[in-house]
Ligand SMILES: NC(=O)C1=CN([C@@H]2O[C@H](COP(=O)(O)OP(=O)(O)OC[C@H]3O[C@@H](n4cnc5c(N)ncnc54)[C@H](OP(=O)(O)O)[C@@H]3O)[C@@H](O)[C@H]2O)C=CC1
């Protein structure tokens with residue numbers, strides 16, 4: 001029996017996918033039963049390093065998603081449209097779908113999975129988060145028996161590369177970003193990576209799987225790395241931390257009901273050097289899952305790139321082919337591969353977050369400034385773990401504060417009061433601490 005693939009896109013990921021499927025030797029034997037039947041691209045004239053018969057290629061992607069011979073549509077064109085419409089049309093024509101498109105799934109997952117469940121087809125997305133790292137299937141299957149407490153990830157390689165270089169070289173964000181673009185690590189338009197939007201798409205997907213409910217993307221708090229300065233990286237280092245862009249989905253302690261609000265957020269974070277995520281550097285990704293009874297499990301590897309991402313795409317194709325082969329006449333979707341949740345998770349507003357903070361103040365160099373800071377924090381129930389005056393810059397004193405766990409709303413109120421003090425010049429940085 002052969003399973004026929006309609007491949008939408010033959011770029012970085014599509015090419016990697018074709019390369020694996022065209023060379024099944026020494027891989028899973030079921031791969032030899034999978035055939036690339038048609039390939040949809042934007043330009044037929046582009047030279048392609050992969051050896052595919054020319055007749056397979058078309059610019060008419062609609063004809064692929066409606067082709068009655070095709071079993072599985074693999075969407076690796078990226079972007080929102082026409083990707084969303086093509087996925088929905090493929091589902092409407094009874095095709096299973098494999099996608100690497102976190103942007104589409106995090107925004108239209110509800111519509112897509114509702115349609116897939118009605119049509120009795122699978123929509124698989126291992127490549128959408130952590131590229132080649134198996135994390136979606138483990139959350140659905142091997143970890144499914146656990147009560148998940150938190151998912152904390154470094155899920156964007158571009159920002160991790162920039163922050164790692166800022167850490168090792170002491171350079172400023174803008175210079176290193178420009179360098180990363182020249183080296184081809186960061187995209188020409190790096191906005192989605194740098195502003196944390198790519199990581200927000202990914203944590204919305206992980207949270208949905210870990211906590212068994214759908215996530216409204218606009219409710220995911222998102223802050224990027226463009227304001228992280230070399231000074232903060234250096235202070236963090238002295239205090240025993242590294243700065244990472246973390247994507248976090250967490251349940252409040254002891255709150256296991258679906259109605260209990262989750263905290264789902266992306267922001268630069270001071271991570272203690274002893275934490276397992278502190279040592280993840282360069283373009284690598286890692287996702288730490290904590291649950292009961294498993295404890296901590298960490299997934300680590302390449303979050304992007306042709307081969308690694310294609311490994312995840314083809315593993316999804318293989319999973320679908322395996323289920324189709326073993327349950328040819330079954331009417332029901334395999335419960336560990338399909339999406340069963342229909343309700344939305346409640347997400348707590350960021351003001352309700354309880355976390356530690358790091359803040360850097362520039363103040364007039366006068367006696368009593370630290371006392372006034374302490375009083376304003378105390379007025380709003382913010383307790384301080386450490387206060388350090390680090391030096392004088394342009395006649396202003398620089399003071400770095402780390403708080404104990406505080407409610408974010410209280411911390412913000414304290415900062416509003418502090419901004420009105422005549423001895424305060426500015427607050428150049430405010431970062432959360434893990
Ligand atoms: N690159 C990576 O490392 C990773 C990518 N992903 C995701 O995988 C997906 C694909 O990314 P990637 O391979 O890098 O993208 P590329 O830009 O390299 O490739 C896109 C492919 O889709 C084709 N295409 C795009 N739009 C259209 C259209 N409107 N009609 C027909 N064909 C179209 C292009 O055709 P043509 O070749 O003719 O221009 C190209 O072959 C994205 O969703 C991305 O987020 C996920 C993880 C990692």
Ligand SMILES: N[C@@H](CC=O)C(=O)O
Pocket residue numbers: 131155156157158159193198303304
């Ligand atoms: N732009 C992403 C790659 C794919 O998800 C990253 O930098 O991690």
Ligand code: NA
Pocket residue numbers: 126127128129130131132133134135136312
């Ligand atoms: Na993955």
